[in-house]
Amino acid sequence: MDETARILAEAARLLEITPRRAEPLAGGDLSLVLALDLPTGERVIAKGGPRPEIEARMLRALAEAGARVPKVIAASRGCLVMEALPQSGGLRGxxxxxxxxxxxxxxxxxxxxxxxxxxxxxxxxxxxxxxxxxxxxxxxxxxxxxxxxxxxxxxxxxxxxxxxxxxxxxxxxxxxxxxxxxxxxxxxxxxxxxxxxxxxxxxxxxxxxxxxxxxxxxxxxxxxxxxxxxxxxxxxxxxxxxxxxxxxxxxxxxxxxxxxxxxxxxxxxxxxxxxx
Missing domain, CATH: 3.90.1200.10 (Aminoglycoside phosphotransferase (APH), C-terminal lobe)
Incomplete structure (x- = not known):
């Protein structure tokens, strides 16, 4: 099983729902990142990486400290599923x-x-x-x-x-x-x-x-x-x-x-x- 299929399968297990579409995202230099469109109409992000459970704890700590970060939806040793934040262009003023x-x-x-x-x-x-x-x-x-x-x-x-x-x-x-x-x-x-x-x-x-x-x-x-x-x-x-x-x-x-x-x-x- 390749990395895309593995992450997709693990995300489906965590979400208890099969995504209807998976799109690789640019910028995942050190870990594969997928945008998943769910049958509910929601879009979420799934990624692998060295230690997804640790990354989930980091995101939660940042949120508690007042940072804007994606909400963690689910995490395991092999996959992190999180909120998809809106994105268009770069910061201005x-x-x-x-x-x-x-x-x-x-x-x-x-x-x-x-x-x-x-x-x-x-x-x-x-x-x-x-x-x-x-x-x-x-x-x-x-x-x-x-x-x-x-x-x-x-x-x-x-x-x-x-x-x-x-x-x-x-x-x-x-x-x-x-x-x-x-x-x-x-x-x-x-x-x-x-x-x-x-x-x-x-x-x-x-x-x-x-x-x-x-x-x-x-x-x-x-x-x-x-x-x-x-x-x-x-x-x-x-x-x-x-x-x-x-x-x-x-x-x-x-x-x-x-x-x-x-x-x-x-x-x-x-x-x-x-x-x-």
Whole structure:
């Protein structure tokens, strides 16, 4: 059974109804995504992925924190079925303001454990790249051990030495205990859905608790949010410009590991900006 047939069969089992039509959606680079038209006239989304049950828990946590995300309809070890959000084009003006205001609320919501607030109860993955999420009591320790050092064995030696230097000095660069915000964890433009210019919702989370600036760094790495976004989110803590390069290094490392040497220059350029 191929992946499309497997997901379709599992979605039908979870829904207790056979979809009348299944349409593969563009953008599912790391997992197959299907739009399912049901006999009731409703359209839902079904996807596979590394751990659909964990993704379902992340979506529910984001919703509880005030984020706009698809409603989880059903989930199993092999399939996630969720609401289909309206989508047409990209964010414009007021949509960027809506995203900034929503992220601010999400990042201010309480929910992290007290003793080791940085991390997530489950490990995750971007395709074949593991995402370790074991909780840590301080933020620099989490960033060094869960976001920088796991990539070292996969990097060319010159880059690995520079990343290790940064990991060893991370206490000098990051605040020890920022507010543990619930992060989307993979916040690039493709995971922000818009409808007629307004925010429709966020998809494909890779959640954990950490410095809210991480989501902003990712959003600015592969795009340029409109000025309304900054107005909606509000002022950042002093020194955010220096921290942004450190936070952007993590997705750059993931892209290097997933997609190869074309991202070598991005990683090296960020390390130059950081000064290691």
């Amino acid at each position: 007021a949509g960027w303001l809506e995203l900034g205001e929503m992220l601010r609320r999400q990042h201010r919501a309480a929910g992290a454990p007290d003793e080791a607030p940085y991390g997530w109860p489950d490990d995750y993955a971007f395709g074949p790249v593991p995402i370790p999420n074991a909780a840590r009591p301080t933020w620099p320790e989490f960033w060094a051990e869960a976001r920088l050092r796991p990539s070292l064995p996969e990097l060319p030696a010159p880059l690995a030495r520079r990343v290790e230097t940064l990991a060893a000095q991370i206490d000098e660069h990051l605040p020890p205990r920022p507010f543990p915000s619930l992060l989307h964890g993979d916040l690039w433009a493709g995971n922000v859905l818009a409808d007629r210019g307004h925010l429709s919702g966020l998809i494909d989370p890779a959640c954990y608790y950490g410095d809210g600036e991480v989501d902003l760094a990712m959003l600015h790495l592969f795009g340029a949010p409109g000025p309304e976004f900054a107005a909606g989110y509000g002022a950042l803590e002093p020194g955010w410009q220096a921290r942004r390069a450190i936070y952007q290094l993590w997705p750059a490392l993931v892209h290097l590991r997933l997609l190869g040497s074309g991202y070598h220059g991005m990683v090296a350029g960020l390390l130059d900006r950081i000064g290691v």
